[in-house]
Every structure is written in C-alpha cells, then in structure tokens.
Amino acid sequence: MVRQIVKDAVFLSQKSEPATQKDLPVVLDLLDTLKAHRDGCVGMAANMIGERKRIIAIDTGVMDVAMINPVILKRSEPYETSEGCLSHSGQRKALRYRKIQVEFFDVTFRKHRRTYTDFIAQIIQHEVDHCDGVII
Numbered sequence: 001m002v003r004q005i006v007k008d009a010v011f012l013s014q015k016s017e018p019a020t021q022k023d024l025p026v027v028l029d030l031l032d033t034l035k036a037h038r039d040g041c042v043g044m045a046a047n048m049i050g051e052r053k054r055i056i057a058i059d060t061g062v063m064d065v066a067m068i069n070p071v072i073l074k075r076s077e078p079y080e081t082s083e084g085c086l087s088h089s090g091q092r093k094a095l096r097y098r099k100i101q102v103e104f105f106d107v108t109f110r111k112h113r114r115t116y117t118d119f120i121a122q123i124i125q126h127e128v129d130h131c132d133g134v135i136i
Helices: 019-034 118-131
Strands: 043-045 054-060 065-086 086-106 111-117
Touching: 019 043, 019 054, 019 111, 043 118, 054 118, 065 111, 065 118, 111 118
Parallel strands: none
Antiparallel strands: 043 054, 054 065, 065 086, 086 111
C-alpha cells in the first residue's frame, strides 16, 4: 500500500526501533511507496511513512532492495555533498563516505554483510540517518 510521506520533524527526529518479522507489512508498504515516488526519490526509511522501525528501501538502479535493521560497520573516503529529501524542501549539506560496509537482514530475515560504493552508498547512509533520527 502506498503511504503518505511524513514531514513532521519531531517524529522524524526520533530513533527507530529494531524491526521484527511482524513488520514485514511495513517493508512491503515502504517498497510500494518508494515505487510510487520513483520520479523524485531513490530511497526511503520507514519513519518517512509513519513507522518508527529500522527499515529502509533503496532503488539500486536495477531493482528496489529492502534492508531490515541496517547497520553501517565501516566507512571510508569521506566527502561533502548536498542532498534533498521528500520529508522536507530544499537541499542540505551532508558528510558521506564513498565506501561503506553494511550489515542487514533481507525480507526473509537472512543476515547479509555487503560493501557499497558511490551513489548507492550515499543513499544507504541517508536512509540509515533517518533510522537514527538524523534529518538531512
């Protein structure tokens, strides 16, 4: 189900709680909402659709991927950039890393540890910030 985008800074600044298998409907709604906003969005976190759960969805350019309870384990090659977000207007500066290692669960709750680079890494960092209550 496509959900409305939350713009309430107080809600968005709260840390998300770990997700469980009971939260799979949230994962599906997040993927549906990302798809509905494809023209102006490459990633979303569950709090953007009103759920304080540690779930993100990203558009990899090939397919949309959901990450449950993502944690960035390693970061390298810092750089400054400017990012937009559906939850607010305009662009804001952010410190990002060109290469990150992320541990997460997929929709079947299998654990993965993967390395991402460049724009995909940037998207993941933005969405993990959402999970941590950081508004960019």
